[in-house]
Amino acid sequence: MMHRYRSHLCGELRSADIGKDVRLSGWLHNRRNLGGILFIDLRDHYGIVQLVVRPGSAVNEQLSSLSKETVIRVDGTVVARGADNVNPELPTGEIEVEVGEVEVLGAADQIPFTINADDGVNEERRLEYRFLDLRRERMHRNIILRSQVISAIRQKMTAQNFTELATPILSATSPEGARDFLVPSRLHAGKFYALPQAPQQFKQLLMIAGFDRYFQIAPCFRDEDARADRSPGEFYQLDVEMSFVEQEDVFQVIEKVMTELFEEFGGGRHVTSPFPRIPYREAMLKYGSDKPDLRATLELTDVSEIFAGSGFKAFADKHVRALAVPDTAGQPRKFFDQLGEYAITQGAKGLAWVRVGEDGRTLTGPIAKFLTEADTEALLGKLNATAGTAVFFGAGDFEEVSKIMGAVRVEAARRAGHFEDGVFRFCWVVDFPMFERNEDTGRIEFSHNPFSMPQGGLEALRGKDPLDILAWQYDIVCNGVELSSGAIRNHEPDVMYEAFGIAGYSRDDVEREFGGMLRAFKFGAPPHGGIAPGVDRIVMLLADEPNIRETIAFPLNGNAQDLLMGAPSEVDEARLRELHLSVRKPPAQEK
Numbered sequence: 001m002m003h004r005y006r007s008h009l010c011g012e013l014r015s016a017d018i019g020k021d022v023r024l025s026g027w028l029h030n031r032r033n034l035g036g037i038l039f040i041d042l043r044d045h046y047g048i049v050q051l052v053v054r055p056g057s058a059v060n061e062q063l064s065s066l067s068k069e070t071v072i073r074v075d076g077t078v079v080a081r082g083a084d085n086v087n088p089e090l091p092t093g094e095i096e097v098e099v100g101e102v103e104v105l106g107a108a109d110q111i112p113f114t115i116n117a118d119d120g121v122n123e124e125r126r127l128e129y130r131f132l133d134l135r136r137e138r139m140h141r142n143i144i145l146r147s148q149v150i151s152a153i154r155q156k157m158t159a160q161n162f163t164e165l166a167t168p169i170l171s172a173t174s175p176e177g178a179r180d181f182l183v184p185s186r187l188h189a190g191k192f193y194a195l196p197q198a199p200q201q202f203k204q205l206l207m208i209a210g211f212d213r214y215f216q217i218a219p220c221f222r223d224e225d226a227r228a229d230r231s232p233g234e235f236y237q238l239d240v241e242m243s244f245v246e247q248e249d250v251f252q253v254i255e256k257v258m259t260e261l262f263e264e265f266g267g268g269r270h271v272t273s274p275f276p277r278i279p280y281r282e283a284m285l286k287y288g289s290d291k292p293d294l295r296a297t298l299e300l301t302d303v304s305e306i307f308a309g310s311g312f313k314a315f316a317d318k319h320v321r322a323l324a325v326p327d328t329a330g331q332p333r334k335f336f337d338q339l340g341e342y343a344i345t346q347g348a349k350g351l352a353w354v355r356v357g358e359d360g361r362t363l364t365g366p367i368a369k370f371l372t373e374a375d376t377e378a379l380l381g382k383l384n385a386t387a388g389t390a391v392f393f394g395a396g397d398f399e400e401v402s403k404i405m406g407a408v409r410v411e412a413a414r415r416a417g418h419f420e421d422g423v424f425r426f427c428w429v430v431d432f433p434m435f436e437r438n439e440d441t442g443r444i445e446f447s448h449n450p451f452s453m454p455q456g457g458l459e460a461l462r463g464k465d466p467l468d469i470l471a472w473q474y475d476i477v478c479n480g481v482e483l484s485s486g487a488i489r490n491h492e493p494d495v496m497y498e499a500f501g502i503a504g505y506s507r508d509d510v511e512r513e514f515g516g517m518l519r520a521f522k523f524g525a526p527p528h529g530g531i532a533p534g535v536d537r538i539v540m541l542l543a544d545e546p547n548i549r550e551t552i553a554f555p556l557n558g559n560a561q562d563l564l565m566g567a568p569s570e571v572d573e574a575r576l577r578e579l580h581l582s583v584r585k586p587p588a589q590e591k
Contacts, residue, residue: 002023003023003058004129005023005073005105006023006024006025006073007022008022008023008024008312009024009044009045009046009047010026010042010043010044010047010048010049010092010261011026011044011046011047011048011049011091011092011106012046012047013049013092013095013097014091014092014094014095015094015095017077017078017095018075018078018080018095019077019078020078021075021076021077022076022077022078022113023073023074023075023076024042024049024073024074024076024097025044025071025073025074025105026042026043026068026071026072026074026487027040027042027043027044027068027069027070027071027072027135028041028042028043028063028067028068028069028072028108029041029048029068029069029116030068030252031063031064031118032070033064034171036055037052037054037055038052038060038063038064039051039052039053039096040052040053040063040085040099041085041116042072042074042097043135043153045140045489047090047091047092047449048092048097049089049092049095049096049097049407050081050087050090050092050096050097051063051074051076051096051097051098051099052079052096052097052098052099053098053099054098057099057100059099059100059102059204060098060127060257062102062134062459063102064162065586066104066134067072067107067108067109067110067111067169068111068115068116068137068141068253069108069111069115069132070104070106070108071103071104071106071108072102072103072104072105073102073103074097074099074101074102074103075100075101076097076098076099076100076101076196076568077095077098077100078095078096079095079096079097079099079141080099081093081094081095081096084437084461085290093428099250100131103242105253107459110156112125112129112132112263112486113125113126113129113132114544115132115135116136117287118138118512118540119524122395123549123557124198124557124563125193126565126584127549127555127557127562127563127564127585128564129563129564130553130563131564134553138441138516138550141543141546142539142543142550142551143551143553145470145542145543145551146187146535146551146552146553149261149265149538149539149542150217150535150537150591152260152261152265153170153217153257153261153535154217154219155237155448156256156257157240158261159256160213160256161213161256161561162213162214162215163209163212163213163214163215163218163423164214164215165214165215165216166205166216167196167199167202167203167206167216167218167239168196168202168535169195169196169219169485170183170195171193171194171195171196171202172193172239172456173192173420173477174196174197174198174200174201178222178223178224178231178424179222179223179224179352180194180195180197180221180223181194181195181221181222181233182194182195182421182582183195183222184579184580185579186578186579186580189537189580190543190580196218196219196220196221197217197220197221197222198220198237198239198458198522198532199216199218199220199239200449200451201451201514201516201517202490203216203239203241203530204451204489204517204528205239205376205516205517205520206241206522207241207242207243207525207526207528208491208520208521208523208524208525208526208528210243211243212243212244213241213243213426214239214240214241214530215239215241216238216239216240217236217237217238217239217535218236218237218238218239218532219234219235219238220234220235220236221233221234222235223560225558226556226557226559226560229481229482229537229540229548230548231536231548231549231552231555231556232556232559232560233556233560234556235534235535235536236534236535236536237484237532237533237534237535238257238484238532238533238534238535238538239397239530239532240253240530240531240532241528241530242253242528242529242530243250243403243424243527243528244526244527244528245488245527245528245529246473246488246527246529247430247488247529249473249529250474250486250488250529250530250531251275251277251428251474254531254533255273255274255275255426258271258275258476258478258483258533259271259273259424261422261538261542262478262541262542265542265585266424266542267542267544268422269422269423269424270423270424271423271424271426272421272423272425272426273293273426274422275426275427275476276294276427277427277428277430278292278427278428278429278430279429279430279431280429280430280432280433281303281430281431283429284402285300285302285321285397285402286299286300286301286407287299287409288321288401288402288404288405288407288409289302289403290401290407290409290429290432290475290482291428291429291477291480291481291482292406292428292429292477292480293410293425293476293479294425294479294481295413295419295420295423295425295479295480296409296410296412296413296414296418297330297413297419298324298409298411298412298413298422299319299323300320300321300322300323300324300405300406300409301322301323301324301381301382302320302321302382303320303321303322303379303382303393304318304320304321305373306320306378306379306382307320307375307395310372310375311370311372312367312370312375314352314367314370314372314395315393315395316481318395318396318397319395319396319397319530320393320394320401321374321393321394321395321401321402321405322382322383322391322392323391323393323394323408323409323412324383324384324385324388324390324391324406324484325390325391325392325412325413325418326385326386326387326388326389327388327389327416327417328355328389328390328416328557329355329358329387329388331390331416335415336353336365336390337350338415339353339411339412340353340413341393342407342408343394343404343408344520345406345409345425346402346403346407347392347400347404348404348408348426351367351392351394351408352366352367352393352395353365353367353390353391353392353393354366354367354368354371354390354391355388355389355390355391356380356385356386356387356388356389356390357387358387358388359386359387360380360386361376362376363379363391365390367393379391390416391482392408392412394404394408398572406485410480423556424478424479424541425479426476426477426478426480428474428475428476429475429476429477430473430474431455431470431471431539432447432448432450432470432471432473432474432475433447433448433467433468433470433471434446434447434452434454434455434466434470434471434499435447435466435467435469435503436467436503437467443504444466444502444503445503446499446502446503448471448473448485448487449471449473449485449487450499450503451487451489451490451496451517452471452472452473452487452488452489453471453472453487453488453489453490453491453495453529454469454470454471454472454490454495454499455469455470455471456469456470456471457492457495458492458495458498461498461499462493462498466502468567471487472487472488472529473485473486473487474486474487474531476524476531476533478541479541480581481537481540481541482537483533483534483537483538484532484533484534485531485532486529486530486531486532487529487530487531488527488528488529489528489529489530491525491526491527491528492521492525493521493522494519495516496510496514496518496521497510497530505560520551536548536552539551
């Protein structure tokens, strides 16, 4: 007896099935009427198969009138397509199913946008009807890829002797650097749980509990604004922690997982391995970014000394960074103008440049007349610039110049042919500063993870300028996208008190906010460290998607709203009373 809904899947029929009577169920994907013969593409999760209905068939009229995306069950016979009608782009392209019977399983209203083509519908509309958007081939493929990647991660971590453990969702607030999402307590009036920004303290406690190697595909929650590579609200990460390790031990584990993962799912794109280690300050100087895109093979050079005390006021006594772009002799003026326009979009007032002449010793270009012979000689020597090399300049304070010239570096590489396509270029950025000064308040703050071990330990904390102290902190970066931060953790109470004291926390503050961690440290804590690469960003890179929301089944929009389910939503007065809450809206919303 045949199954109620299907004997076969839409994507599995082949020429070997010719002559079989089959039952299929799926969505009416597309329909074409060619000279009275009706062709229908039937789609399910597994693929598409073509149905054919001959003129005069009892089901011709019924199938002609059904709207697209109607769910149907058809009975029919597998037949060979004519040689002229074979579709090599479909796995089922050599056959079609001649339909004898149809049943409507789920009627469909007029759909708000096209499913069988990307027709440029705006994102808000797509998110409002996300269940339809996910029927599109590209989106469906992205979500399947995500599932496959997560499954592979689990296998690879287990193979390296990691144990998958779950950590709490309802917890206490934590100084991770972003705003917490708070959950009011009904049983404890006026108190709140916090959704975890990361399982940071819990995974450290698991190491102290003796589990040695932990991982989790962990949900994390941060009340922060959206970006192309950051989803507001929630995200998932491969959360990892290891005991009795140094920085390099963590690197070895993650490099193996990432290399295998990107080779398996990267569509043939080359993965460069081993991953280079780049100190933070070197990354900022050479690439203008702590997440350098190494596909761009150009580097920035600090040429401030050349122009110290120079008569050229635009550069004199400022931080000046130069970008040498070889082999631009054939580039038209438009190349330079467009790069200048791009620099302005990044916040620059313009982009100064010169080009090395054919003699390899003189300079031409808009600012060449302002440079002395000594300037020119020093510049050519420092940049090792040869004939035809263009040199672009940024001048100002270090942070501003880094941001602008870092972006110009990548754009110039793309435009001038110094950019590698079809590769995944990973790197580790290491030796981050432990502390930084808040420009607004002047206070010393943690610049990264507050639970990191400072390089030099207690001695460094007590004897060095806080801004000179480096931490055992690191980022993993791929193609200019930061996948994760990580660190070797501090596991010593005295170091913790001292580090937090530099950041303005009193001993009482530390004991009140991190009492659980401190108590655990006093009962035999092993050296430990970890990292947490973002799953959403990994899939974004593998799917070659520019926006992270394209890899998440049901994301919030850029304003942190769920347009499909209507979140966030208001709560009635009775529920607020039960939670001991009252709502105070901003004046602009009181109406």
